[in-house]
Every structure is written in structure tokens, then in C-alpha cells.
Amino acid sequence: MHHKWYNATEVEVGSLNSKHHFYMETMEVSRLSALAFFAAGEKYKGKRYFWQNREKTFTLVGLGHAYTIENNAGQVRFDKVEQEWKQLTKNIVKEEDLQPILFGGFTFDPQNEVGEEWSTFPQSFFAVATFQLIIRDDKAYVSIHYITDEENSSKAFEQLRKERDHLIHAAQVKELKTYAKPTMTSYQEPYKEEYLRSIEQVTAHIKAGEAQKVVIARSLALQFEEEVASSQILSHVIHEQPESYLFGLEHEEMLFFGASPERLVKVEEGQAFSSCIAGSIRRGHTVEEDETLGWSLLNDVKNRGEHHYVVEMITETFEQNCMNVKVPKQPKLLKIRDIQHLYTPVEGILNEEATILQLVKNLHPTPALGGVPRKEAMDMIRRYEPMNRGLYAAPIGWVDADGNGEFAVAIRSAALLGNRAFLYAGGGIVEDSTPASEYEETLVKFRPMLRALGGKLSE
Known part of the structure; x- marks a missing residue:
């Protein structure tokens, strides 16, 4: 499998509470199905996302949470998410195409008190994925993000590399399922x-x-x-x-x-x-x-x-x-x-x-x-x-x-x-x-x- 390596970097990032190390590593991979990558991450169920723009020129999949930003801050929720994201990424070297991405949403109305299916959902919920796939202009990139306050993380990161290779392999090799409609x-x-x-x-x-x-x-x-x-x-x-x-x-x-x-x-x-x-x-x-x-x-x-x-x-x-x-x-x-x-x-x-x-x-x-x-x-x-x-x-x-x-x-x-x-x-x-x-x-x-x-x- 042809790998083109990009940044393998560690930056020290201040979160709102403490000093964190933000480890990132990105590689270009052969074209793969975004849905197959999403499906390969079944063990991350509850911590995945999928996005594709209308023009189909940008597809994004996230598996696992390296970091989440959430709040119930009403009208200032947008500002709070922005501040925390800026704080987290302020030391990241801006490299073309290979940025960590924050994905999520803001609820329609923070003043709505009706619970039912939304009872556990915060007013703002965003995540940086542990494994991030981007398909853009027919090129596919997989990034690992690891954010920790531990001093020595090389062992944990090595584990993530193994997991990444496993996910890529599963997405490329396994038959893409044809799914029946639910009944x-x-x-x-x-x-x-x-x-x-x-x-x-x-x-x-x-x-x-x-x-x-x-x-x-x-x-x-x-x-x-x-x-x-x-x-x-x-x-x-x-x-x-x-x-x-x-x-x-x-x-x-x-x-x-x-x-x-x-x-x-x-x-x-x-x-x-x-x-x-x-x-x-x-x-x-x-x-x-x-x-x-x-x-x-x-x-x-x-x-x-x-x-x-x-x-x-x-x-x-x-x-x-x-x-x-x-x-x-x-x-x-x-x-x-x-x-x-x-x-x-x-x-x-x-x-x-x-x-x-x-x-x-x-x-x-x-x-x-x-x-x-x-x-x-x-x-x-x-x-x-x-x-x-x-x-x-x-x-x-x-x-x-x-x-x-x-x-x-x-x-x-x-x-x-x-x-x-x-x-x-x-x-x-x-x-x-x-x-x-x-x-x-x-x-x-x-x-x-x-x-x-x-x-x-x-x-």
C-alpha cells in the first residue's frame, strides 16, 4: 500500500484547563470508500461522524474522540466553542489541507426544555476525531489526533498507528456491504x-x-x-x-x-x-x-x-x-x-x-x-x-x-x-x-x- 507521509508533529496546546500535548500524524492513502471507513470503526459507535458537501468535492469521516468541546451556554455558546478551539489549535503549524478538523452542531434553541429524544444532547457538541479521513480532490488522507496531558505518549501513539492501519485495511479490502432497508x-x-x-x-x-x-x-x-x-x-x-x-x-x-x-x-x-x-x-x-x-x-x-x-x-x-x-x-x-x-x-x-x-x-x-x-x-x-x-x-x-x-x-x-x-x-x-x-x-x-x-x- 502506497503511503505518502505528511506531518508527524507534536505541539503543546493550552486547553482552557491545563497544558495538553497535541500529537498529529497524517498520511495519504489510496482512494477508499468513506462509508467503508465509517463502518470499519464500529467499535467507536457513539463517537463517529460523516459529512459530505453538496458538490461532493469534500468528504470527512471521524472515528473516536480525541477531544470534545461541548457546552450549555445559551447565547454565548458559539463564542465559547470558538475560544476553546482557538486555544487548542493556536500553536498548530498551518499546513495546507492537513488540518485537524472540529465537527459538530449547535441545537436549534437552547431555551427549549422539552426532553424526549434530545434529553442528553448538549446545546453545543463538537469533536476532534482520533482518526480523521478527508477525501478532497480525489486524494484521501488519514490523520491520527492524540491529545493528552501525559508527558510520554509514544507507546499509546504506536497503538493508534496500528489501529489506523487496521481501519484503512478493513475499509480498502472488505467487501462494501449492500445494506437492506430496515423494516x-x-x-x-x-x-x-x-x-x-x-x-x-x-x-x-x-x-x-x-x-x-x-x-x-x-x-x-x-x-x-x-x-x-x-x-x-x-x-x-x-x-x-x-x-x-x-x-x-x-x-x-x-x-x-x-x-x-x-x-x-x-x-x-x-x-x-x-x-x-x-x-x-x-x-x-x-x-x-x-x-x-x-x-x-x-x-x-x-x-x-x-x-x-x-x-x-x-x-x-x-x-x-x-x-x-x-x-x-x-x-x-x-x-x-x-x-x-x-x-x-x-x-x-x-x-x-x-x-x-x-x-x-x-x-x-x-x-x-x-x-x-x-x-x-x-x-x-x-x-x-x-x-x-x-x-x-x-x-x-x-x-x-x-x-x-x-x-x-x-x-x-x-x-x-x-x-x-x-x-x-x-x-x-x-x-x-x-x-x-x-x-x-x-x-x-x-x-x-x-x-x-x-x-x-x-x-
């Missing part, structure tokens, strides 16, 4: 009545001028014959949703996974990119029907209004944090497997003090997932939405030691816990929304994750 035994719509009633209540508030738009979501609870494995479900999502951001994050017993069309923010060498996605309609059965539906979406007052709120707010945030902000005048159509959306890209060049995590902090939640005005919309979500979104509709993604990174908005997503899964979907409520049409819209949005899980809703 769904039942599903329920928790709080369906409350959801339908909340649409009426929120519409009344909007008509009374208390807000312009509020996003209300609901969940679908599925039960399976047996426990569903993370790699089993990720294989279906990867196969079925190639045009989306694909992600899976394990935390204790949970796998949170999805295929989101929506970028929150990307930063690459000081340039920032976001995408405004709001307003949707289904795909047509024929090209003609698809074009007719797309045309009606582009010309629909309700959807264009909803889209405009998002563009306005994201543009404003970019103008506060960036120079040379560019925003097209008209939205385009973004077509993915089950649904088409109105889409407007926004870009700019970061100001001196702006960072990806500061942009995440300012952009979340966008009007596409929260509402307008933000504060009033969030108050109504807390009041009327009978569940905890957890990471649904929240920022999930990565940042490296150089400040590059990318976060998606975790929609078209679900939480898997053993033999149960919770799917999430929502829609923007405006003055003329009706419970029936909003309910129908969530059914379309459940479809991608439902299909991956082998389920069908009786139409």
Missing part, C-alpha cells in the same frame, strides 16, 4: 392535533400583525423490527440524495443524520458564501409538469414573499461581517429529488474580525427556519411547537484550525435511536397558511428520510 413496523404522528391547532393559532397572531412569518415543525415517530445500524442508514441516504449535504453525527445512543439542500455558511480562504432557500413545491412526474410547477413557484406571491425575508436577513448579516457582498436580483430554482426550492446565493469577503462561527451565530436561525421578526417568531415556536427540535433546523458542520469550514442547516433530517427514529419537518406559516396545506407540505419534506428508512406513509 418499519409502525409509525405515529406525535402531537398531530396540537400541530394542526398551532397553525391556526400562529396564523391568528400573524393576522394580528405580531409577526410576518413563523416556522412550525412537527415530528414523525417510526418503529422498526430491529435495531438500525448507522452505516446501514447512511448508505441509503448517500445513495438516494446525491445532490444534498450528507451528514451523520453520533452522540451516545443517537445517530442524527440527514440530506440537507441548504448551506448556512461556508468560509474558504477569507471568502464567505451562504444560500437563501425558502419557498418550495413538489417535483413533477414529467418534464412539462415539473417546469409548470417550477414556473408557478417562481411566480407565487406567498413563496416569493417567504423567500424575500430570508434574502433580506442573510444579506444584512453579510453586510455587517463582509465586504463586496454580492446578491443576485432574482431567485433561481434549486431542484432536488423530491422537491424544488427558490434559491438565491449570497457571497462576500470576511472583515478582519469576522469568523465562520461568528457568522453561524448571527445567521442562526434564518427566517427559513425561525421566522420574521426573529425574536417574536422564536417566542411563538416556544409557545406552540410541542416538541424539541434538537439539531433539526440547526447548524451542523465543521471548522479547521485556519478558520475555513462549512455549516449546513440540518433539515431533511432524523434522529435514530436503536429501533426507533424521529423524523422532522416544518414549514413557514404566513397570513394565508392553512393547517391542511401545511400538513401536506410536511409530508413532502418527510419523504427523503422516510424513503431512506424504508417507510411509506399511507397517502
